[in-house]
Amino acid sequence: xxxxxxxxxxxxxxxxxxxxxxxxxxxxxxxxxxxxxxxxxxxxxxxxxxxxxxxxxxxxxxxxxxxxxxxxxxxxxxxxxxxxxxxxxxxxxxxxxxxxxxxxxxxxxxxxxxxxxxxxxxxxxxxxxxxxxxxxxxxxxxxxxxxxxxxxxxxxxxxxxxxxxxxxxxxxxxxxxxxxxxxxxxxxxxxxxxxxxxxxxxxxxxxxxxxxxxxxxxxxxxxxxxxxxxxxx
Amino acid sequence: xxxxxxxxxxxxxxxxxxxxxxxxxxxxxxxxxxxxxxxxxxxxxxxxxxxxxxxxxxxxxxxxxxxxxxxxxxxxxxxxxxxxxxxxxxxxxxxxxxxxxxxxxxxxxxxxxxxxxxxxxxxxxxxxxxxxxxxxxxxxxxxxxxxxxxxxxxxxxxxxxxxxxxxxxxxxxxxxxxxxxxxxxxxxxxxxxxxxxxxxxxxxxxxxxxxxxxxxxxxxxxxxxxxxxxxxxxxxxxxxxxxxxxxxxxxxxxxxxxxxxxxxxxxxxxxxxxxxxxxxxxxxxxxxxxxxxxxxxxxxxxxxxxxxxxxxxxxxxxxxxxxxxxxxxxxxxxxxxxxxxxxxxxxxxxxxxxxxxxxxxxxxxxxxxxxxxxxxxxxxxxxxxxxxxxxxxxxxxxxxxxxxxxxxxxxxxxxxxxxxxxxxxxxxxxxxxxxxxxxxxxxxxxxxxxxxxxxxxxxxxxxxxxxxxxxxxxxxxxxxxxxxxxxxxxxxxxxxxxxxxxxxxxxxxxxxxxxxxxxxxxxxxxxxxxxxxxxxxxxxxxxxxxxxxxxxxxxxxxxxxxxxxxxxx
Numbered sequence: 001x002x003x004x005x006x007x008x009x010x011x012x013x014x015x016x017x018x019x020x021x022x023x024x025x026x027x028x029x030x031x032x033x034x035x036x037x038x039x040x041x042x043x044x045x046x047x048x049x050x051x052x053x054x055x056x057x058x059x060x061x062x063x064x065x066x067x068x069x070x071x072x073x074x075x076x077x078x079x080x081x082x083x084x085x086x087x088x089x090x091x092x093x094x095x096x097x098x099x100x101x102x103x104x105x106x107x108x109x110x111x112x113x114x115x116x117x118x119x120x121x122x123x124x125x126x127x128x129x130x131x132x133x134x135x136x137x138x139x140x141x142x143x144x145x146x147x148x149x150x151x152x153x154x155x156x157x158x159x160x161x162x163x164x165x166x167x168x169x170x171x172x173x174x175x176x177x178x179x180x181x182x183x184x185x186x187x188x189x190x191x192x193x194x195x196x197x198x199x200x201x202x203x204x205x206x207x208x209x210x211x212x213x214x215x216x217x218x219x220x221x222x223x224x225x226x227x228x229x230x231x232x233x
Numbered sequence: 234x235x236x237x238x239x240x241x242x243x244x245x246x247x248x249x250x251x252x253x254x255x256x257x258x259x260x261x262x263x264x265x266x267x268x269x270x271x272x273x274x275x276x277x278x279x280x281x282x283x284x285x286x287x288x289x290x291x292x293x294x295x296x297x298x299x300x301x302x303x304x305x306x307x308x309x310x311x312x313x314x315x316x317x318x319x320x321x322x323x324x325x326x327x328x329x330x331x332x333x334x335x336x337x338x339x340x341x342x343x344x345x346x347x348x349x350x351x352x353x354x355x356x357x358x359x360x361x362x363x364x365x366x367x368x369x370x371x372x373x374x375x376x377x378x379x380x381x382x383x384x385x386x387x388x389x390x391x392x393x394x395x396x397x398x399x400x401x402x403x404x405x406x407x408x409x410x411x412x413x414x415x416x417x418x419x420x421x422x423x424x425x426x427x428x429x430x431x432x433x434x435x436x437x438x439x440x441x442x443x444x445x446x447x448x449x450x451x452x453x454x455x456x457x458x459x460x461x462x463x464x465x466x467x468x469x470x471x472x473x474x475x476x477x478x479x480x481x482x483x484x485x486x487x488x489x490x491x492x493x494x495x496x497x498x499x500x501x502x503x504x505x506x507x508x509x510x511x512x513x514x515x516x517x518x519x520x521x522x523x524x525x526x527x528x529x530x531x532x533x534x535x536x537x538x539x540x541x542x543x544x545x546x547x548x549x550x551x552x553x554x555x556x557x558x559x560x561x562x563x564x565x566x567x568x569x570x571x572x573x574x575x576x577x578x579x580x581x582x583x584x585x586x587x588x589x590x591x592x593x594x595x596x597x598x599x600x601x602x603x604x605x606x607x608x609x610x611x612x613x614x615x616x617x618x619x620x621x622x623x624x625x626x627x628x629x630x631x632x633x634x635x636x637x638x639x640x641x642x643x644x645x646x647x648x649x650x651x652x653x654x655x656x657x658x659x660x661x662x663x664x665x666x667x668x669x670x671x672x673x674x675x676x677x678x679x680x681x682x683x684x685x686x687x688x689x690x691x692x693x694x695x696x697x698x699x700x701x702x703x704x705x706x707x708x709x710x711x712x713x714x715x716x717x718x719x720x721x722x723x724x725x726x727x728x729x730x731x732x733x734x735x736x737x738x739x740x741x742x743x744x745x746x747x748x749x750x751x752x753x754x755x756x757x758x759x760x761x762x763x764x765x766x767x768x769x770x771x772x773x774x775x776x777x778x779x780x781x782x783x784x785x786x787x788x789x790x791x792x793x794x795x796x797x798x799x800x801x802x
Contacts, residue, residue: 081633081634082633082634082637083637083638084634084635084638086635086638099292100292100294103292103293104292104293104294104296104618107293107296107298108298108299109297109298109299144634147633147634151631151632151633151637152625152630152631152632153625153630153631154625154630154631155630176623176625176631179624179625179631179633179637180619180622180623180624183620183621183624183641184294184617184618184619184620184622185294185618187616187620187621187641188288188289188294188295188616188617188618188620189289189294190289192289192616193289193616195638195642196577196613196616196641196642196645197577198577198613198615198616199577199578199579200452200453200579200580200581200613200614200615201285201287201452201454201581201615202285202452202579203450203452204450204451204452204579204581205450207411207412207440207449207451207582207583208412209411209412209413209414209415210412210413210414210415210418210578210580211576211577211578213576213578214415214575214576214578215415217575217576218415218418218419218571218572218575220415220418220419222412225413225418230395231409
């Protein structure tokens, strides 16, 4: 039963992915439309195309300074694989994590620029080798197969724990860095703060210490504390 | 435009941080006409601070930059590297941590704008280490000499804390301490079992309104500068109030070059470079007070060469630049299973730990002298860049997707850590001098070369810190993913200067042949030159230096006024 549900979900994701590919095709057609006057459009095609154009326009407002177009495509897919949406909070792309990454990698200091670039290249090569598609075009199930190999350092083996090429990082090390950056961008965003239910950075009229719920879970109480140590604590 | 050369001030102060600010406050209160030189620009935390700016609203999410090593919203202009125009030279020596990092502020108020507000008095023993263990000199003054000034600092500035009566950890005049955070209660439970004292932190943060300043609103961002003055900064607690006396003139953008000397061998003022125009200027004063930060002040003394003082002012003993110390530093942190999946809560509190552990050890039973204190951190601060780095080190082991997202939420705030801050013994290998290679900064002022050396006293102390921290964290149920660094790596001791507690370089003493300053912080060689920053410190302590810098500066200001009244300077 569980498995069937998984398959169903995966099927939907694959379908969604297929839709993305179709959108790109539609866009190509749209771009060529003035020349291709004989195309016949269904209502469905038009709606889908309009939606794609809106989304692409949104994405195009963001002019990456660090990532090239192909890298950005990969990043958009990968960050959502790392932090997807759920019923209570949005995904990494909804939190504009790719935009954050692009900014921070371009921001001087000791940012892992080369490491990041090499890793994204490795990911596409790995995906091509195994699934004959770059990562962003691979099905969710196939993408997961790669992530399963690199996302848990303690159980990673073989090629995933050896340098991508001489003098470079291992795929696992790169993924650690990429995941760190994804989490940085996500949880520091408004979307991520909501996911964490972060309640700080506000004026507090009276500091009452830890919340009753937190104290209760830890088996602590300020009353007993005061009895033992005095109000000084 | 005012012709600066025509005014002769009673006192010229170089530097506007804790020491300079306090000297200006006390001297103007006492009626002196004071000019203050600050190399950086005007900075007022009530107007210029980034308090409560959400990381989420910055594309950088609060990350550090080369100009802001402690994060883009940190309230310190300056840092480890002031760029090619203001270099200094280090002389890395063999051995772990044997190089020097120098945090220099270039702003009104200096490092008081972002400091940790840990406001500890030195204890009676800290002034007489020469008698107690003989590994360094004793101060020429005692705790009793400074106690009234610590009291005055407490009353003027305000700090939170609790009366504890612990040996060599003098209590002050405290405002109510805030309740501990949940994880801090776990820390105290564990340290109690081990006989290590864990008491409310002593921070110059106002938990109650004080002297017209608002009480803290617990946003946890003291280092960004407080827009409502609920913590201590030199500009808003000392300098701006001093200006209200109409006795203080502050000249910003003034990079001090040297103390000028008259034919009688007395200081006549300070020459400086106006950083905006690069022009040479001078202020005239009857008394000069250096408070430019310990090493910068030593640099000014060494650069103040004249036929009368060919080795620089105060340096007939050859002791200027000697006996510099920093605080030792090392930290450990652990994953605490008890803190997994706690209900959400605002744990911001004041900008720092609500508890700390003062030194408790008995050196007779230890393989190092002196001691350290322990600072505590943990909880769920405002998420920013670097949030929960290396999730693979948490029990989930890494991963991706829904499981990973859930792990981040579950494990947020489950790390608790300790930073040890200990006393270094002055040694002959740790000193600064004017660069023998002749390097100058962009103002044409000869730069410092800083030599640094830790000894086994410090290495062994750091080893003890780490073992102790791990024992407490283990008692709390904590688990570790790292090992204690090896002996060869100095047990991971911080590099010299890293803790930003560098003091000494113009030490007080009882013997003019072995010290730069007498017990009034007056140079033995030049009767109208005084020091009011960390430079006079004969030794460190297992405490942060700022409160002692201010108590000492206030006392020095009083000594200056007494000597002036007596017609001696």
